[in-house]
Amino acid sequence: MTDLSGKRILVVEDEFLVALEAASMLAEVGATVVGPAYHPAPALQFAKTEALDAAVLDINLGTGTSESIADTLKSRGIPFIFATGYGQLAGVDPDAVVIDKPYSQAQIVAALRHVLA
Amino acid sequence: MAVVPQKDETRALLGLTDRLYRAQGLDDVYAAALDAIAVMLDCARASILLFDDQGAMGFVAWRNLSDEYRSQVSGHSPWQRGETQAEPIFVRDVRDTGEPDWLKAALAREGIVALGFVPLMANGVVVGKFMTYFGDPHDFSAHHRELAVAIARQVGFSLERHAAEKARSEAVRDLKESGDRFRLMSEDAPIMIWIADSQGKCLHLNRMLRNFWGVPDEVGDFDFTSTLHDDDRAAVGAAMAAALRDRQSVTVKGRYRRSDGAWRVLETTARPNFSASGAFMGMIGVNVDITEREEADAHKQLLINELNHRVKNTLAVVQSVARQTFRRDGTGDLEVEAFQGRLAALAQAHNLLAAEAWQSASLEEVARRSLNGDADVRIAIRGPRVELRPKQAVTTAMALHELYTNAVKHGALRSSEGRVELSWLTAEAPRGSLVVRWLERSPQPILPPVRRGFGSTMIEQALGADLNAEVEMDFQRSGLVCTIVAQLADTVRQ
Structure with missing residues (x-):
């Protein structure tokens, strides 16, 4: 299993408290959090320019979806996971790794390790 | 009385069979029967009588009988309609019998002395008889009695066949009339109704369905599958095949292109029709536009x-x-x-x-x-x-x-x-x-x-x-x- 310690992880989440929670869960296991980004525009900026090892993307960002951010990450070869409240009905790429809200620290860590492996 | 050689009788019986087989109607049947009776039983006078709807025996065909005689004895019968056991009756000399005087008198006026009554059976019951008449006392030989029964059997079977044919053609007419009635009733129904033959060709589309697909009143060779969405072909085809296999109704959804080009979701409920012998005759169905739902x-x-x-x-x-x-x-x-x-x-x-x-x-x-x-x-x-x-x-x-x-x-x-x-x-x-x-x-x-x-x-x-x-x-x-x-x-x- 890949250790998350020292990994640079982008967090994209439009809900402040949920983003705060994700950031603290990741910081607790030694990861460096990039962001969090609360809106599509800054998220896209991070995705294009930051040095990143992986990303956690909320699918529905209120003012848009994270689809273009996912595409940008994909073109850079940066792995990512989706976090969603839509359950099994998310309607994303069936190969994508999706964690269901509310998620535990164990779940987000395991999902990130899986895509980083 | 001349004894007819065996060979000619066989030929005559075959001739009767042939004529009965080719008979176009009951008149042909009667004519063939009377000819056979005259030749094979060697008598110049004969008649055929059948029960009418009221159960009265009446003349339907005859040879050499006066109108007066027929009107006097019409209705007289030794059997009731529907009897299952009826044996031929042969009377050597009616003057020696206990028949009523009025009947004896009528026979005497017509110059009849001997008579044969041979029942005609169809579907196992008496439907009528044929009569032979002689002017002198007549001994009916065992051989002639057998011939009479053989003729009666043939004629009875032919009557049976014609009755069945008549019933069938009436049924076909009724079916066509009920089909026409159905079309008339379905025409303005607020639901889409169709009838297709066993090849899937549309025989009838009611007005609402013709309007949906934009086809003229005469459906012609319109093929409804041309309007079905490619992605729904397999599902609709499988549902129809299942209906045929299980011989029961089926309900299936599919997208069809309306005449204005819009895709609409139609829910079809269809029932296969089978003939009495089990052959697939086609389907009848209704379509409901459930797009909004x-x-x-x-x-x-x-x-x-x-x-x-x-x-x-x-x-x-x-x-x-x-x-x-x-x-x-x-x-x-x-x-x-x-x-x-x-x-x-x-x-x-x-x-x-x-x-x-x-x-x-x-x-x-x-x-x-x-x-x-x-x-x-x-x-x-x-x-x-x-x-x-x-x-x-x-x-x-x-x-x-x-x-x-x-x-x-x-x-x-x-x-x-x-x-x-x-x-x-x-x-x-x-x-x-x-x-x-x-x-x-x-x-x-x-x-x-x-x-x-x-x-x-x-x-x-x-x-x-x-x-x-x-x-x-x-x-x-x-x-x-x-x-x-x-x-x-x-x-x-x-």
Whole structure:
């Protein structure tokens, strides 16, 4: 299993408290959090320019979806996971790794390790 | 009396058979019969009489009989209509019999002395007779009697065949009339109606369906499959094939292009028709445009998904608030973890219900999601299909989560060898009875809990309230045995 310690992880989440929670869960296991980004525009900026090892993307960002951010990450070869409240009905790429809200620290860590492996 | 050679009789009998076979109508049958009687029985006078609708015997064909004679004896018969046992009667000299005087007088005026009455049978009953008449006392030889019966049999069979043919053509006419009536009635019906032949070709489309597809009043060689969406061909074809195979109605949805170019969802219910001999004759069906209904259903599901998304986001926020609060207050990690597990159980139940449009969720599915991946690993699940109402599903998910986490922390699942059996059964009486049992099997002895927390409340009181259940918690040395006896009444579907 890949250790998350020292990994640079982008967090994209439009809900402040949920983003705060994700950031603290990741910081607790030694990861460096990039962001969090609360809106599509800054998220896209991070995705294009930051040095990143992986990303956690909320699918529905209120003012848009994270689809273009996912595409940008994909073109850079940066792995990512989706976090969603839509359950099994998310309607994303069936190969994508999706964690269901509310998620535990164990779940987000395991999902990130899986895509980083 | 001349004895007709055997060979000529055979030829005459064959000739009769041939003429009866070719007869175009009853008049041809009578003419052939009278000719055969004259030749084979060697008599110049003969007649054929049949029962009419009132059961009276009347002349239908004759040779060399006066009108006066016929009118006098019409209606006279030795048999009743419908009799099954009727033997020929041959009278050598009517003057020697006890027949009534008026009949004897009529016969005398016509110059008749000897008579033969030969019954005509069709479908096993007497339908009439043929008569032979002689001017002198006449001994009917055994050979002639046999010939008479042979002729009668042939004629009877021919009458039977013509009656059947008449019935058939009337039935065909009735069928055509009822078909025409059906078309007339369906024409302005506020539903799309069609009839297709065994090749799938449209024979009839009512006005609403012709308008839908934009075809003229005369359907011609219009092929409805040309309007069917490519992606729906396989499903519609399979449904129709199943209807033929199972010989029953089928209902199938498909997208069809309307004459204005719009795709519409039609729900078709079709029934195959089979002839009496079992041959496939075609199909009759109705189409209902359910496009709006489908869109409304999709919209409803969209709203439910959206609601679920918001509920789950809110739960994630609650989780964050709790963790941030408790951490800073110095509450232990264990409590925060327990809280998080409960929130996750609640969220899972919501996912399940959202997938079923908040109608119901199966107990088995609820159980599997509440057991954190331990189902079929350390926990054996067994029970019939039971559907829970939304509130029951949420409460059951929460209670099972508590049973599970308690077993992991304090019970049988503390050790990797520990096992749990989760089983349930339903009973007809009282209606809606459901008995769920959680049976722990621990290799090490288990001590009963010293205090009761939120978990016990969830299991004993919440289940009691939402599933109308009696809950028994029996802490044995091998682990907890929890028995839940619920009365779901009319709220459970099986």
